[in-house]
Amino acid sequence: MEKIAVWGFSWIPPFAQGLVRDLRVRWALEEAGLAYDSRWIGTGELKSAAYRSKHPFGLVPVLESDDQTLIESGAIVHAIAERCETLMPVDRRNETLSWMFTALNTIEPPIWNLFAMDVLHRDEAWVPLRRPGAVDDVKTRLAALSGCLDGRDYLLGCFTAADILMTSVLRFIRHTNLVGEYPLLDAYVKRCEARPAFQAALRNQMEGYALNEPATA
Known part of the structure; x- marks a missing residue:
């Protein structure tokens, strides 16, 4: 083994x-x-x-x-x-890869930026000046992502590796209610986290x- x-x-x-x-x-x-x-x-x-x-x-x-x-x-x-x-359906391999890269390259950077401001640099003087713009960037991504989930339980309809990466990324802003502002997205994260x-x-x-x-x- x-x-x-x-x-x-x-x-x-x-x-x-x-x-x-x-x-x-x-x-x-x-x-x-x-x-x-x-x-x-x-x-x-x-x-x-x-x-x-x-x-x-x-x-x-x-x-x-x-x-x-x-x-x-x-x-x-x-x-x-x-x-x-x-995790990687043979007939949907390219779609799975596309969404995996989306999670890491499109969704994670603005989310990590906000996490860093709120958690790693929260006492620094520049944070209050930059945070509103960072929140706007995150909301723009979340709104688009929520639209993609309309009518779907998972990113491709079925659970794949893309959902592992996407959910892991969205958890970086668990200290906020930003995901909760989008019911489809909130339900999606909870659905993924409920998996055994x-x-x-x-x-x-x-x-x-x-x-x-x-x-x-």
Whole structure:
């Protein structure tokens, strides 16, 4: 049996728990029915030579299998999806890929920008000046995305790897009610998060944080 291991942070502060991108990889593996082990790394170890040999930029996630090491969550999810008809239907492969890139290249940048302002730089003087424009950018994307979901449970009608990436991206603004302003989008995220595979992936990640929680946290 192939051995698969997923690298993620051993622990991070609560505001980021459930958001780190190894969750996408775990979710894809759960959907595909592929067993995997967890490997945990502290943020202070990311620059070590041993870890840089796995990920040259010292980031997570990393997926290791018997014959390869993969980096970048989108690329890893794609590799997993290629092995699973559910995640990458043969007759809709190009559509699935298009929506996967849409999640990462069209939807994630403005959402991450807002997340960074609200969570990572919230005390800096420039944030109140730039935030209204950032919110407008996010709303423009969300409105268009909501329209695409009209009459559909998932992006392609059936659940695919694109929904894994899209839902993971939308979770970055869970600290706001922006998704909630679009009922179709809100229902879509809740539908995806209710999937047993997502719940298993989230539980796996959170159990790792609990196991490695520092005494002073």
